[in-house]
Amino acid sequence: MTQMTFARAINSGLRRSLDNDPKVVLLGEDIGALGGVFRVTDGLQKDFGKHRVVDTPLAESGIVGTAVGLAYRGYRPVVEIQFDGFVYPAFDQIVSQVAKMHYRSRGTVKMPITIRIPFGGGIGSPEHHSESPEAYFAHTAGLRVVTPASPQDAHTMIQQAISCDDPVVFFEPKRRYHDKGEVDESLDPNSAPPMGQARVVTDGSDVTLVAYGPLVKTARDAATAAADEGVSVEVIDLRSLAPVDFATVEASVRKTGRLVITHEAGQSGGLGAEVAASITERCFYHLEAAPVRVTGFDVPYPYSKVEMHHLPNLDRILDGVDRALGRPNSLSGLEG
Amino acid sequence: MVTDDAGQGGTAAGRNNNTGHQGGAGHSMVQLITPAGERVSHPEYDPWLKDVSDEQLCSLYEDLVVIRRIDKEATALQRQGELGLWPPLLGQEASQVGSVRALREDDFIFPSYRENGVAYCRGVDLADILRVWRGAASGGWDPYTVNMAIPQIVIGAQTLHATGYAMGIQNDGADSAAIVYFGDGATSEGDVNEAMVFAASFQVPLVFFCQNNHWAISEPVRVQSHTQLVDRGTGFGIPSMRVDGNDVLAVMAATRVALDRARRGGGPTFIEAVTYRMGPHTTADDPTRYRDANELEDWAAKDPIGRVHALLDRKGLFTEEFETGVRTKADAVARELRAGCIGMPDPEPLDVFKHVYSTPNSWLDRQQDHYSRYLATFGDPEAATQEEGAR
Ligand SMILES: Cc1ncc(C[n+]2csc(CCOP(=O)(O)OP(=O)(O)O)c2C)c(N)n1
Numbered sequence: 001m002t003q004m005t006f007a008r009a010i011n012s013g014l015r016r017s018l019d020n021d022p023k024v025v026l027l028g029e030d031i032g033a034l035g036g037v038f039r040v041t042d043g044l045q046k047d048f049g050k051h052r053v054v055d056t057p058l059a060e061s062g063i064v065g066t067a068v069g070l071a072y073r074g075y076r077p078v079v080e081i082q083f084d085g086f087v088y089p090a091f092d093q094i095v096s097q098v099a100k101m102h103y104r105s106r107g108t109v110k111m112p113i114t115i116r117i118p119f120g121g122g123i124g125s126p127e128h129h130s131e132s133p134e135a136y137f138a139h140t141a142g143l144r145v146v147t148p149a150s151p152q153d154a155h156t157m158i159q160q161a162i163s164c165d166d167p168v169v170f171f172e173p174k175r176r177y178h179d180k181g182e183v184d185e186s187l188d189p190n191s192a193p194p195m196g197q198a199r200v201v202t203d204g205s206d207v208t209l210v211a212y213g214p215l216v217k218t219a220r221d222a223a224t225a226a227a228d229e230g231v232s233v234e235v236i237d238l239r240s241l242a243p244v245d246f247a248t249v250e251a252s253v254r255k256t257g258r259l260v261i262t263h264e265a266g267q268s269g270g271l272g273a274e275v276a277a278s279i280t281e282r283c284f285y286h287l288e289a290a291p292v293r294v295t296g297f298d299v300p301y302p303y304s305k306v307e308m309h310h311l312p313n314l315d316r317i318l319d320g321v322d323r324a325l326g327r328p329n330s331l332s333g334l335e336g
Numbered sequence: 337m338v339t340d341d342a343g344q345g346g347t348a349a350g351r352n353n354n355t356g357h358q359g360g361a362g363h364s365m366v367q368l369i370t371p372a373g374e375r376v377s378h379p380e381y382d383p384w385l386k387d388v389s390d391e392q393l394c395s396l397y398e399d400l401v402v403i404r405r406i407d408k409e410a411t412a413l414q415r416q417g418e419l420g421l422w423p424p425l426l427g428q429e430a431s432q433v434g435s436v437r438a439l440r441e442d443d444f445i446f447p448s449y450r451e452n453g454v455a456y457c458r459g460v461d462l463a464d465i466l467r468v469w470r471g472a473a474s475g476g477w478d479p480y481t482v483n484m485a486i487p488q489i490v491i492g493a494q495t496l497h498a499t500g501y502a503m504g505i506q507n508d509g510a511d512s513a514a515i516v517y518f519g520d521g522a523t524s525e526g527d528v529n530e531a532m533v534f535a536a537s538f539q540v541p542l543v544f545f546c547q548n549n550h551w552a553i554s555e556p557v558r559v560q561s562h563t564q565l566v567d568r569g570t571g572f573g574i575p576s577m578r579v580d581g582n583d584v585l586a587v588m589a590a591t592r593v594a595l596d597r598a599r600r601g602g603g604p605t606f607i608e609a610v611t612y613r614m615g616p617h618t619t620a621d622d623p624t625r626y627r628d629a630n631e632l633e634d635w636a637a638k639d640p641i642g643r644v645h646a647l648l649d650r651k652g653l654f655t656e657e658f659e660t661g662v663r664t665k666a667d668a669v670a671r672e673l674r675a676g677c678i679g680m681p682d683p684e685p686l687d688v689f690k691h692v693y694s695t696p697n698s699w700l701d702r703q704q705d706h707y708s709r710y711l712a713t714f715g716d717p718e719a720a721t722q723e724e725g726a727r
Contacts, residue, residue, distance in 0.1 A: 030554045055554075059524040086491075126421060298699055298703060303474050306687055309707070310688055
């Protein structure tokens with residue numbers, strides 16, 4: 001076990017994948033000498049060379065489109081999109097080509113492409129640098145969408161994503177890049193929990209609180225704070241956003257009877273809506289209250305002076321927990 | 337008259353230039369002021385500068401100096417925690433001043449995020465220049481009062497907007513033009529290439545102004561292009577010029593040529609201004625990780641301000657009185673910039689919901705209502721903000 005940051009854990013996972021499989025290639029803007037703007041690829045070009053770790057021209061559609069060609073040729077490209085807000089120039093290649101190629105070729109062409117995207121807010125950046133675009137991708141059949149929430153998960157999940165024969169959109173919670181945790185670098189990714197599986201982070205019996213990526217830590221803190229008030233919150237880290245491991249969420253909600261879902265992305269059409277609807281279908285007779293969503297607002301990601309109002313924080317999550325429990329909360333007395 | 341002052345005949349084009357790793361047909365680079373401050377005459381470009389009086393030359397110098405001062409002050413403000421981020425334009429002053437000062441008021445500008453010198457010359461309020469970088473707004477100013485679009489962070493996207501704007505000018509039968517600024521890295525983006533296709537097809541009145549500052553964050557220009565960038569324009573059938581971007585007169589002349597073509601219905605022009613980003617990409621960047629220090633030294637010798645200084649000296653215009661005047665002006669602008677930054681009121685919590693739509697929207701109204709009820713549970717909403725560790 002080694003203490004390392006989230007960013008370092010991904011770096012170490014990438015290194016192992018590059019070591020283990022000569023077909024793994026990294027592509028992206030500034031990933032070479034600079035090591036990426038977040039230093040996630042630090043040192044990799046130096047050790048693996050310019051053909052394995054490629055500084056590409058400044059063209060996102062180009063990066064993903066050429067990854068498609070490399071995959072056709074039997075490679076396993078891992079592309080870095082510098083920030084969430086810059087994935088859109090590549091959106092067409094991702095949803096029209098990467099996602100559909102396996103289906104269109106009746107399973108003959110594999111697209112083992114990993115698309116790494118630092119995502120989410122809370123770092124005081126200008127516009128386009130703090131978005132949560134996961135729902136666009138989760139809505140696209142053929143893509144797997146995952147997001148780790150701890151350094152250990154980041155380390156194993158990046159290796160699982162790279163060895164997966166399906167394309168994986170790999171969202172990295174950028175405001176957690178510097179968070180440290182224990183990582184077992186020798187852990188065999190094949191024996192670790194699969195990246196498609198949700199994880200119960202904190203056991204509880206009163207409310208199920210579903211989070212992913214950057215908000216898992218906030219959710220855990222909220223559970224600790226709730227425990228001080230005598231409320232037992234079970235926190236689930238979704239890990240995979242497409243497909244969602246509903247079985248794990250379902251088992252928890254059958255036990256607690258209450259569901260709160262939190263994410264930074266805007267509410268309408270978000271992952272929270274999917275989880276609420278699917279769990280309601282599966283557990284209608286076990287639910288004691290309507291599922292509650294605590295999310296960002298349906299606004300463009302706001303400028304940094306007010307971003308803390310947009311982002312769900314510990315207090316807003318606890319307010320949501322109170323709503324699910326029918327305890328006094330900010331909406332008490334309102335109907336619907 | 338500046339043009340009479342050349343001292344030597346012959347051609348201008350500094351072939352000497354820079355890290356000329358890129359191949360290609362070899363457009364020569366137009367240079368009218370050498371790094372030593374000599375005015376070199378150029379038969380094709382000199383006629384476009386006939387009206388540039390000594391007085392104007394002095395005021396060009398003043399703009400260069402003031403802009404460098406703005407850049408320095410903003411960098412300091414960032415280091416002091418007053419700005420979240422700042423993209424320095426150190427070294428690119430001549431490209432910005434020379435081009436923007438060739439424009440008429442009714443010409444419209446589409447900038448990237450680095451054209452803060454252009455914004456200053458255009459008369460954008462100093463505090464407005466900083467608004468985005470302070471994190472107090474997504475767009476800094478009203479585009480229609482200064483005929484300059486708000487900053488663009490998505491690389492290259494503005495080139496298409498400029499093309500569309502120019503199509504509008506053309507449809508209206510007006511004789512104004514548009515200009516779009518972008519970097520060397522941007523030339524790789526699909527948007528920029530599509531913009532050139534549209535602009536050439538419809539022969540719109542647009543100037544593509546590429547500031548080749550040699551770096552896209554850590555990537556040298558050779559990662560973007562195997563030819564000189566100026567060949568990009570040529571490849572799309574767009575008349576193209578390569579000028580010394582550290583030479584304010586060369587830039588100004590080239591931009592005037594391009595604008596004149598646009599106004600006369602001659603379609604778009606591509607200008608590659610060869611310059612250098614002497615600072616980091618932004619205040620969050622560390623160029624020592626990827627850049628050779630010698631390169632910086634070479635370029636410092638071609639400084640855009642130093643050479644105009646030398647030229648003015650040769651002409652006997654750089655008097656003590658002039659120097660004091662410029663310094664006083666720069667000091668005043670820096671003071672105003674700082675005051676405007678620090679005095680900028682913070683946005684209100686519920687501003688988050690403003691301007692998403694032009695008319696009320698029931699989804700959002702409900703979210704706003706719920707959030708204001710939530711804030712009310714803290715009593716004083718400001719207190720709630722503090723508690724959450726707001727900056
Ligand atoms: C579509 C897009 N991709 C990536 C980025 C991140 N990014 C910001 S600036 C930059 C480099 C831009 O280089 P260049 O176009 O040469 O302009 P310069 O900053 O040098 O003026 C990159 C990659 C972005 N802003 N937009």
